[in-house]
Amino acid sequence: MEQLEQAIQEIKTALPGLRLMENEPLANHCSFRIGGPGRALAVPEDITSLTRICYLLKKHELAPFILGNGTNLLFPDEGLNDLFLISTEKLQKLFLLPDGAIYAESGVSLSRLASFAQQNELEGLEFASGIPGSVGGGLMMNAGAYGGELKDVVESVVIYFLPEQALYELTAEQCAFAYRSSYFQTHPGCVIVSAVFRPKKGDGAAIAAKMRELNQKRREKQPLDLPSAGSAFKRPKDGYAAALIDQAGLKGYSVGGAQVSEKHAGFVVNTGGATSHDVYDLMIHIRRRVYETSGVQLEPEMIILAPDYKLEDHGPQVPLHRIYGAGLMEEE
Numbered sequence: 001m002e003q004l005e006q007a008i009q010e011i012k013t014a015l016p017g018l019r020l021m022e023n024e025p026l027a028n029h030c031s032f033r034i035g036g037p038g039r040a041l042a043v044p045e046d047i048t049s050l051t052r053i054c055y056l057l058k059k060h061e062l063a064p065f066i067l068g069n070g071t072n073l074l075f076p077d078e079g080l081n082d083l084f085l086i087s088t089e090k091l092q093k094l095f096l097l098p099d100g101a102i103y104a105e106s107g108v109s110l111s112r113l114a115s116f117a118q119q120n121e122l123e124g125l126e127f128a129s130g131i132p133g134s135v136g137g138g139l140m141m142n143a144g145a146y147g148g149e150l151k152d153v154v155e156s157v158v159i160y161f162l163p164e165q166a167l168y169e170l171t172a173e174q175c176a177f178a179y180r181s182s183y184f185q186t187h188p189g190c191v192i193v194s195a196v197f198r199p200k201k202g203d204g205a206a207i208a209a210k211m212r213e214l215n216q217k218r219r220e221k222q223p224l225d226l227p228s229a230g231s232a233f234k235r236p237k238d239g240y241a242a243a244l245i246d247q248a249g250l251k252g253y254s255v256g257g258a259q260v261s262e263k264h265a266g267f268v269v270n271t272g273g274a275t276s277h278d279v280y281d282l283m284i285h286i287r288r289r290v291y292e293t294s295g296v297q298l299e300p301e302m303i304i305l306a307p308d309y310k311l312e313d314h315g316p317q318v319p320l321h322r323i324y325g326a327g328l329m330e331e332e
């Protein structure tokens with residue numbers, strides 16, 4: 001705690017123009033609208049400021065929690081007093097590279113990325129247009145929908161690797177993408193900075209039509225009018241979480257303000273005033289009932305932050321291409 005307070009003071013001195021929110025309600029920064037105060041939430045203007053904050057935190061043996069669009073998170077009611085959060089919302093660079101690939105910084109929303117691809121007649125990102133996350137959060141989760149996943153279109157990812165204070169470029173293969181999982185999930189300490197996507201050349205009108213069709217499906221099937229974190233559970237090996245939850249008779253079941261959506265049983269929604277404990281208790285109940293009725297153990301898809309959440313430092317386990325070293329930071 002003392003380390004964090006010292007780091008906050010140092011960061012304020014080193015980056016006087018930084019937008020730094022203290023004791024900020026985290027409910028304001030996630031789609032679930034749940035969560036107590038976060039001790040410190042910084043919104044760096046660019047990649048350089050982000051890496052400087054990381055460097056100053058590392059000096060105090062602290063690692064930040066990186067916040068994308070907050071659409072796959074459950075923050076605790078108790079708040080997070082021992083974590084420094086960094087939002088990527090200002091990392092918004094998005095452009096075509098000379099060879100026709102797309103460069104996107106991690107704060108770019110997936111819907112903006114998909115629209116940009118469509119405008120440039122590039123096909124393969126239509127599935128992402130209705131996913132409310134950012135490029136960083138999307139790559140962390142290998143977000144996907146309607147048969148598409150980010151892994152199908154990403155070519156490379158640049159990360160700032162906290163333990164070494166260095167930038168690395170990973171190929172798509174090194175990112176070890178799998179269903180709602182990635183290298184970044186199993187190796188804490190990876191801050192996703194930007195990525196290159198290589199969708200195929202396509203027909204702009206057909207791409208736009210596909211995006212409209214998928215978004216219409218989403219509006220018909222999903223409870224988009226209520227706060228949630230998307231699918232509460234991952235798809236089990238054989239079958240669908242929503243179908244199993246429905247079969248267990250849980251559609252509409254609620255604990256406090258948290259409810260299994262009546263529209264789509266795969267979503268836990270906040271019907272008003274839900275606490276994180278309502279959500280935990282409801283998810284525990286769902287898991288127990290689904291196991292009793294089908295024998296399937298559901299695994300949560302959303303990232304659940306407990307009040308004592310800590311990031312561990314792990315070294316990279318695959319050879320990485322180092323493109324920018326810590327030395328540059330130390331010379332400042």
Ligand SMILES: Cc1cc2nc3c(=O)[nH]c(=O)nc-3n(C[C@H](O)[C@H](O)[C@H](O)COP(=O)(O)OP(=O)(O)OC[C@H]3O[C@@H](n4cnc5c(N)ncnc54)[C@H](O)[C@@H]3O)c2cc1C
Nearest residue numbers: 068069070071072133134136137138140143144145192230
């Ligand atoms: C209504 C609704 C519909 C949804 N539909 C879908 C869907 O169809 N398919 C799907 O896959 N998901 C879906 N989701 C879930 C969510 O949008 C995705 O998982 C999305 O990729 C999360 O991105 P985010 O920016 O919101 O990440 P956040 O929720 O902010 O963070 C998620 C995780 O990623 C980490 N993270 C975020 N940015 C970075 C970064 N730059 N570097 C390192 N780590 C980072 C965070 O620390 C956290 O661990 C839905 C959610 C909602 C609310």
